Amino acid sequence: MPLTIKKPIVFFDLETTGVDPFNDRIVQIGCIRIETNGSKTEKEWLINPGIPIPAAVSQIHGITDDMVKDSPHLGDIAQELRDMFFSVDLGGYNAKNFDIPLLVQEFFRIGLTLNIEDIKIVDPMKIFQIKEPRTLTAAYKKFCNKELDNAHNAMADIRATLAVLEAQIDHYEDVPNTIEDIHEFCFPTDPDAYDAEGKLRYIDGHLTINFGKNKGRTLQELALTDPTYLEWIIKGSFSDIVKKAVRQVLGFKA
Template sequence: MKLTLTRPLVFFDLETTGVDPYNDRIVQLAAIKYFPDGQKTTHEWIVNPGMPIPKGASDIHGITDDMVQDKPLLGDLTKDLATLFDGVDLGGYNVKNFDIPLLAVEFERIGLPLDTEQIKIVDAMKIFQIKEPRTLTAAYKKFCGKELTDAHDAMADIVASVEVLEGQMAQYDDVPSTVTDLHDFCFPHDPDAFDAEGKLRFVDGALTINFGKNKGKSLQFLSTNDPGYLEWILKSNFSDKVKEALRDVLK
């Protein structure tokens, strides 16, 4: 570690039940703790999230319900986690937007403090974004070898966008050459998604909520235990397809 440290720095990563920092749960936590004197320690736990792990999440990280069945709940690790994260700064990749918010919510559930206002954050993804900006100007220079002189003029921008696409197709052999295949390349289809927005998806054959506080709960379960939540969806800005599915289950 080439960074100059004034207090311990914990680089960490989470594997979770999904991508919602405020409602999904940890299934794996790995960390390397660097100390100002040059020492480091490594830590890793597989965690029972206390809820089913969606197949889509298991397909990404390989952790299934069977694998966590006999593993500790996060609350069982309170002492170890308190020691690991006490008085430290935090680092990782995309930790600012995902891992730290999710960790803070999980810690609140088990009664552990995580003062994110006092923690300094080292985020390798943020450095990447600063040093390798993903703007049209940067893409035009990379794929076309030219400077975009009229950025933010609408016609100049769309002409540049076409040239960037042509440059990408020339550089990457696996970029498709038909609109349909290119759409699927950019926006892979989730075979378990029920609607285009992904608000509902099938989990083990049951149609489930895929957002918010009831993520992972089946419509059938909610129709019995929290029908008011489904009624709220019916009155809110959701697609007709989603609302039709809710009406069917509420009959």
């Protein structure tokens, strides 16, 4: 069934330097704009983000620093972006939680203001979540073909959880049945992670911040240019292993 629209809508996807919608940068924009008469226009940009693209991220979307070094910065195409994204509704997969907040933040950096209050958002992921919920009750119905009685009673819930797990192992050929292998299936090991939470990672052999405004910067660099940020980590609610690494870089007694 075709969409019924009252004003143009742009479905778009962003590839970025990471998953932080407030601090990472755009490296690719893909758009399909649908007009009220049903006509469609596709547009794609490769963007120089102005910061390094982490190697681990390049492995996911295939875009490297070398590929975007001669591409325009976002501000260079501000007018094109205005023409595409203003006075339209927006759509995309997980757009409300990621792509739109990141786009708004990036627009702000180049002097464009996207008024979200005037925009209708279409998100197929949200429809998927509504129509096929991932609650324990829904999982018990799907995998065990039973209704979960007394949901949110701790014992009823954990009995259902174990039943769902056993049914999943039977249902999916690639889900293992040993605890070690299930753990690795659910939480794949990051060979470059320094700590269990992934706050620090090794990139090209250098211990690097993996969150927030300084994501992608090495501890050594920050020790020289922004030591107060590292001191904030030491005083903050971070794990002892992270604080120890930061103390060592700052020359404190570990």
